[in-house]
Amino acid sequence: MPAPEAVAALEPVPAPRVALPRPFLLGVDGGGTKTTAAVLDLRRSTLTTATAGPSNLDVVGLDGAAAAIMEAVRGALGRAGATAHEVAAAVLAVASADTDENQEALRDRLTELRPVGRPLVLNDVVAAWAAGTLGRPGVAVISGTGSNALGVAADGRTWRCGGWGHLLGDEGSGYWIGLHGMRAAVEFRDGRAPWSALVPRLLAFYRLDLVESVDDLVYGSLDKAGIAAFAVEVAAAAAAGDAVAHRILTEAGRLLADQVRTVIDRLGLVGEFPVALVGGTFNSGPPFLEAFTALVTATSPHARLVRPRMSPAVGAVLLAARQAGAERLVDWAGLGALRA
Template sequence: MRYILGVDGGGTKTTCLLANEEGCILKRIVSGPSNPESVGEKKAKENLSQAIKTTLKGQKVEVICLGLAGVDLPEDAEKAYRFVKRLKVAKKIIVENDGIIALSGATVCKPGVVVSAGTGAIVFGLNKAGEKTRASGWGYILGDEGSGYDIARRGIIAAIKALDGRGENTSLLNKIPQYFNQPSIISVALWVYSSDFQLDKMAGLSPVITEAAREGDKVAQEVIREAAKELALAAGAVIKNLRMEKDEFEIACTGGVFKAKGLILSTFKSEVKKIAPQSKVIFPKFSAASGAVLMGLKEAGVELKGKVLKNISSRRMSLRAERNVIASRRRSNLKVLYTSSLDPSGNSKEDT
């Protein structure tokens, strides 16, 4: 029996999934972040190495596929490849940006587009020729249009304009200060420019804007529409650059922004249909970590159909794999946040 290790390394956590060649998930480890931009290169390597070693415990796999945040350039991928190769845990190593494994999970390794809109926003695409490209994802200062942060920023600006008399009156004048526990929109503006500013807290305002839009606030509705159009614009750029306008393919929407569905999803759908009429907007079939497993299985020559996909998506298996045992231990200064495992027969057992 051959084994595959899929790794989803992000700015908040690193998820490892160990699977056999039949697609059965045997172990799941969630540990600390492995994005150098978040925790520094040294800590990122430490977290990634320990996550892999904790998952495998000396076992070697046929393929390890890693989707890592921060791997944006060929030299980034090469550096990560060399690091993992020194661990001597796999016969074959695949290193991609985490957006690529998200796409693979969303479409089961088929050509398509994935639009990720959470705190930030980025779009990845893959065409029939195997060509890949991306759009957006340039950070909250220069980009990430359509993200949770962008929606929050637009909402605050709209409220300030209403306060000044430069814009239409809006319920956001009251809702935004309430969210931040501030007395007024002016206090919110001062917080944005202060040293206490937190990106995640700012992005967390997005559902408040969505709620106001649902309640009929025209200003909030326009904020949501503009965000959706920006996400569609980025998706359209990827589609055009990959010459997919006339193709049939799936566009997977992922991230907290799309969980709101409603106005943002309907506007996004209508906009992308103008560019690619035969495309289909979906929610991902599998997680990014599962996407890494799927890429590893494909590299190993396993056909991604039938029993393999059923095993990966099996309710029985996934429930057990998600039954995480909180482990507050530390190994080499790394806290293993969650562990769960299944033996090859499918029986659940704690990893202690």
């Protein structure tokens, strides 16, 4: 669950401050594949962004995450013509930043941001929620390299489901799909499963001569993002009519929907509310999306499945504006057109 200070950031500030001596806001979205920093100039309503490598704490560790975050932040601030001394508030939404301890440890490593004061470090799903709902009650579900879901009720209660990483969870994610695509090829090699076009796709994608070589690859040099990358091939095989790939995508959609349904049930969400779909896995094709949609709407028929109006990095900027009391100074719907 979000920390108390994170929950406070979800609550709208009643009135904006008249003038901000520091005219910039900073938001960061850090995941298992990339890190994006976005800087908003409140005077001009202009947005600048920069991207660096992954910053998922479970994947690259605290030092690696801090390095990627600061590379992206320096780039975005530089393009905005700003320094950290001119930033009114900063929200860093980082995958696997789940506890007070690792959030504080990450903040301690971001020494260049100390002029900001105390940047708020959150799990990346919180920024995805802000981006998908414009900071209003509803649910956001991430399915990219990993998976996660967060809901916020009208009374401010929150519930998160998933986000346990690839060893304990990540069901319905690109990693889960890629891994099960690889397993399908291995199981065919063993004689435990039927032929699938995933076998030649696996060999071609990773430039292997034999299926037997996949274990050296997976246990040797391939990381989480490298396994998740194979999800694109699973989607392509399903689109071409492969039954095994189709089944993998369908199951992934169902597992992801189960996270969303758990959030909805825990919060008691009823009637119409948004469910924001965040991440590239939602582009995997009909088997995934139809299975996901069917399960969510079976119990919440008035839930609105929406694509975010802005990127998660801009969602983090929205939360920074909320922290600074500047949320009402910005046309967030219009800003969303400048997607980071």
